[in-house]
Amino acid sequence: MAEVTAALVKQLREKTGAGMMDCKKALADTDGDLEAAVDWLRKKGLSQARKKAGRATAEGLVAVATKGSKGAMVEVNAETDFVARNETFQTFAQTVAQVALETDGSEEAVKNAAYPGTGRSVEEELTQLIGTIGENMKLGRSTTIDVGEGVVAGYVHNQLGAGLGKLGVLLGLRSGGDTDKLEGLAKQLAMHVAAANPNAISQDDIDPELIQRERQVLEEQARASGKPENIIEKMVEGRLRKFYEEVALLDQVFVVDGENKVRTVVENLASELGAEVAVADFKRFELGEQESSEENEGAEAA
Numbered sequence: 001m002a003e004v005t006a007a008l009v010k011q012l013r014e015k016t017g018a019g020m021m022d023c024k025k026a027l028a029d030t031d032g033d034l035e036a037a038v039d040w041l042r043k044k045g046l047s048q049a050r051k052k053a054g055r056a057t058a059e060g061l062v063a064v065a066t067k068g069s070k071g072a073m074v075e076v077n078a079e080t081d082f083v084a085r086n087e088t089f090q091t092f093a094q095t096v097a098q099v100a101l102e103t104d105g106s107e108e109a110v111k112n113a114a115y116p117g118t119g120r121s122v123e124e125e126l127t128q129l130i131g132t133i134g135e136n137m138k139l140g141r142s143t144t145i146d147v148g149e150g151v152v153a154g155y156v157h158n159q160l161g162a163g164l165g166k167l168g169v170l171l172g173l174r175s176g177g178d179t180d181k182l183e184g185l186a187k188q189l190a191m192h193v194a195a196a197n198p199n200a201i202s203q204d205d206i207d208p209e210l211i212q213r214e215r216q217v218l219e220e221q222a223r224a225s226g227k228p229e230n231i232i233e234k235m236v237e238g239r240l241r242k243f244y245e246e247v248a249l250l251d252q253v254f255v256v257d258g259e260n261k262v263r264t265v266v267e268n269l270a271s272e273l274g275a276e277v278a279v280a281d282f283k284r285f286e287l288g289e290q291e292s293s294e295e296n297e298g299a300e301a302a
Contacts (some may be wrong), residue, residue: 072098088133
């Protein structure tokens with residue numbers, strides 16, 4: 001049997017990120033063959049990943065990356081907040097967000113994309129990380145925004161690292177105007193979305209079923225007041241306008257100035273630039289909200 005030297009163990013640790021005892025055992029079982037030991041550890045990591053696959057992963061990080069007119073955002077989940085503060089985990093999340101920029105943003109595309117410098121896919125690298133850190137992890141979700149012409153800005157609330165946190169936003173402005181000024185407003189609007197949590201850009205984008213349900217509730221509330229039908233209709237329309245202000249981004253009061261509606265702020269920039277400016281899209285990820293949603297759906301089904 002070949003001698004397992006401290007230098008060989010160190011080399012294997014640097015190559016794989018695995019623990020010292022695991023590296024020593026891998027080298028002992030493969031007769032000191034470094035590459036065979038790497039495969040041994042990968043197999044062990046895969047085995048551990050399967051054992052841990054059932055554990056809840058409500059912690060983790062949201063990572064945001066932007067480049068010109070395109071942005072990407074991913075949520076990488078872990079079991080504990082302790083792991084979310086692990087430097088290796090943070091680097092992984094940041095790297096996956098950068099990788100997502102080169103994809104269409106679907107989870108499948110991101111998982112199958114090459115993880116830089118490893119010869120492995122993102123999914124395979126995640127398996128390696130599970131084996132190294134010892135917690136269940138998963139790529140919770142991913143998305144991209146590409147406006148073609150214009151800018152996409154990102155915002156992370158209470159950053160833990162560059163583009164990392166518990167709540168992230170991407171927002172795209174489509175325009176042929178000055179990109180510096182567009183980016184300035186896009187960043188402010190992304191911050192607004194983080195705070196105000198709209199669910200649509202404009203009234204036209206709100207789910208008609210949601211509006212209908214809201215209208216029915218408001219009509220019942222208004223009729224309970226005993227007012228005549230013509231007054232009830234006016235009451236309902238007034239309350240619906242308030243509803244639109246709560247859920248439609250362009251109808252919300254801009255959190256930065258506390259006075260103008262977002263629509264007015266966008267129109268003012270368009271006038272200043274002498275070019276059309278439109279909010280093309282926005283995405284908002286809050287850590288764990290997907291897990292909570294799935295739990296609620298499961299409870300309802302039960």
